[in-house]
Amino acid sequence: MESETAMEILAALAQRTRLDAFRLLVKHAPGGLPAGDVARLLGVPHNTLSAHFSVLARAGLVEAERKSRSIIYRADPGAIQRLAAFLIEDCCGGRLGDCAPPLAASAPCCATET
Template identity: 65%
Template sequence: MENESAIAALAALAQSTRLDSFRLLVRHEPDGLPAGEIARLVGVPQNTMSSHLAILSRAGLVRAERQSRSIHYRADLEALGALTLFLLKDCCGGNAALCAPIIAELTPCC
């Protein structure tokens, strides 16, 4: 991942509604959710949610697919993985022991 892509992804997530929406979509992988359901669960109007989802989509964090009359959104887990690796790749100057607590936090769920 390049700096530009990481900055775009982090900027997209640096807003409460977008962060909540993205985390919601990650929890609903691999099925994803329709835009209206995301808006309902996050508690924002649908037109506002459309703007937030468009920003997440432009940042490469979510993918949209039209299903009949609605648009279904899914988190892009590859993009999440790339962003996470970008942030942690040079963790602690290569001293894996210093990164062990981060890895331990992930191990039970993944």
């Protein structure tokens, strides 16, 4: 990951509504949620949420799919995994084993059901 990409992701999440929207979509991954449901659950006007989703999409954090009259938004948890990997790339002088506790703490969010 390039520094510019990391800064774009961090900037996108550095606003409460966008952070809340992304976290809500992560909870509903992989299926996502219709934009109207996100707006209702967060108490945000539709047009305002649309602008926030544009920022998140440009940062590669969400994707949208039109289904009939609805737009379904899905989070890309992989974007956060890539950001985390970038941020700890040189952790402990390159000894990634020393970073095992923080990495293990994030594992449950990304574990697949068996």
